[in-house]
Structure formats: structure tokens, C-alpha cells
Amino acid sequence: MIYRKSPEEVAAMKRAGRILVDTLNRLEDAVRPGITTGQLDAIAESAITAAGATPSFKGYRGFPASICTSPNHVIVHGIPGPQVLEDGDIISVDVGVFYEGWHADSAWTFPVGDIDPQAAELLKVTEASLDAAIARCKPGLRLGDVGHAVEEVATAAGFSVVREYAGHGIGRRLHEELWVPNYGPPGRREIMSAGMTIAVEPMVNMGGWETRVLDDGWTIVTEDGSLSAHFEHTVAITPDGCEILTLREPR
Ligand code: MG
Numbered sequence: 001m002i003y004r005k006s007p008e009e010v011a012a013m014k015r016a017g018r019i020l021v022d023t024l025n026r027l028e029d030a031v032r033p034g035i036t037t038g039q040l041d042a043i044a045e046s047a048i049t050a051a052g053a054t055p056s057f058k059g060y061r062g063f064p065a066s067i068c069t070s071p072n073h074v075i076v077h078g079i080p081g082p083q084v085l086e087d088g089d090i091i092s093v094d095v096g097v098f099y100e101g102w103h104a105d106s107a108w109t110f111p112v113g114d115i116d117p118q119a120a121e122l123l124k125v126t127e128a129s130l131d132a133a134i135a136r137c138k139p140g141l142r143l144g145d146v147g148h149a150v151e152e153v154a155t156a157a158g159f160s161v162v163r164e165y166a167g168h169g170i171g172r173r174l175h176e177e178l179w180v181p182n183y184g185p186p187g188r189r190e191i192m193s194a195g196m197t198i199a200v201e202p203m204v205n206m207g208g209w210e211t212r213v214l215d216d217g218w219t220i221v222t223e224d225g226s227l228s229a230h231f232e233h234t235v236a237i238t239p240d241g242c243e244i245l246t247l248r249e250p251r
């Protein structure tokens with residue numbers, strides 16, 4: 001069942017998105033060598049709860065924390081804890097906010113101190129792949145067109161795209177029907193129409209696309225140990241394009 005949202009419902013999701021953006025901004029300000037991923041989780045949880053919202057991920061299928069923290073070769077779903085971030089690391093933070101009955105979901109990958117040029121290129125290209133994907137979010141185009149846009153940008157830079165994990169429908173539930181791939185041919189999958197709300201979330205690896213799940217049952221890493229970056233926005237399809245509900249203004 002694909003739930004299309006009214007403009008009022010999209011506006012409600014955007015309110016969750018604003019809390020999420022504020023949380024991401026606080027996390028960006030906090031990321032530095034010496035901080036632990038557990039401290040980032042605490043910062044996010046207090047920002048979300050102080051706004052009267054709930055972290056979408058805490059307790060989701062038993063997930064033990066408020067955000068996912070995925071450093072270096074961790075792709076997604078890393079569990080915050082005692083790991084200390086070091087100069088030269090990259091850290092993906094994935095945040096979900098549940099506010100007045102609606103979810104928003106967004107992720108960003110930040111540099112920790114000074115990172116090498118290849119890592120900086122990975123972040124730049126992954127963010128650009130998200131922008132290219134969102135440029136294809138409009139009525140009449142298909143979700144396969146969105147995935148194809150990600151793959152084009154990432155592979156042109158010599159990187160690879162994770163295949164087993166993808167974006168998703170979002171709304172009253174964190175994960176609703178609709179699989180938003182990050183690769184594959186254009187012209188396939190569902191046709192987008194106004195009122196669809198989706199999370200678009202490219203995961204781009206410096207090496208191969210293959211993944212592995214660690215023994216904790218959550219943490220997804222690159223099989224070859226190469227760096228991975230992750231950027232995500234929650235997007236509403238509008239009559240003439242789309243609106244990013246988790247838009248971050250340049251700071
Ligand atoms: Mg997310």
C-alpha cells in the first residue's frame with residue numbers, strides 16, 4: 001500500500017524534518033577528533049527530545065540507540081558507543097525524528113578533522129549523487145530513474161554503489177512501501193506521483209559494492225574494508241517536482 005500524503009500531511013512531515021535538520025547541525029558542530037560516537041548519540045537524543053519529538057530509531061526492531069553512527073568502512077546502521085573518532089576519519093550520522101505522528105529521516109557524512117583528498121572526494125561525490133537523484137524526483141518519472149542517477153554520478157567518479165540497501169517510503173511509519181534503489185537501469189519500478197514521500201539515500205563505497213553484516217546483527221560494513229559515505233534526504237513528490245523536507249541551508 002502506497003500512502004500518498006496531502007499538502008497538510010507533507011507540512012507535518014516537514015516539521016519533523018526541521019527538528020532533524022537542527023539535530024544534524026548540532027552533530028556537525030560536535031564532530032571532532034576525540035569525541036565518541038556515544039557522545040554524538042547523547043547530543044542527538046537530547047536535541048530531539050528537547051524539541052518534543054522522539055528518535056525514530058530507538059527501539060526500532062530493537063535498535064539500542066537514538067541515531068546510527070557509521071565511521072569509515074561502516075556503511076550504515078553502526079551502533080553508537082565508546083569508539084573515539086580520530087583525525088582523518090569520516091563519520092556518517094543517520095537520524096530519524098518522529099514528531100506529532102510523522103517521521104523524517106536524513107543522514108550526513110562529516111569529515112573528522114583533516115581528511116585525505118580521496119576521502120573528501122568520496123563525500124563530495126556521494127552528496128552530488130543525492131542531488132542528482134533528487135533532481136529526478138518528479139511526477140511521471142520512475143524510481144528506477146532515481147537509482148540510475150545515483151549510479152551514474154558515483155561510477156563516473158570511480159566509486160561503487162551499495163546494492164542490498166536502499167531508500168524507502170516514509171510517513172506515519174519509518175519504512176513504508178516503495179524501494180528506492182541506488183543503481184540499475186532507468187525506466188523501471190513505480191511511477192512517481194504527487195503526495196508520495198520517500199527517503200532517498202545513496203551509500204557509495206570507495207572500493208567494491210559488496211557488504212557484510214557484523215556479529216552485532218546491525219553494523220553493515222564494506223566487504224573489502226574500503227571507505228563508505230552515506231547521504232539521505234526525506235523528499236515529497238509535488239505536482240511539478242519535489243520538496244526536500246530535510247533541507248539543510250548552507251551554514
Ligand atoms: Mg536514515
Ligand code: MG
Pocket residue numbers: 105167168199201232
Ligand atoms: Mg532511511
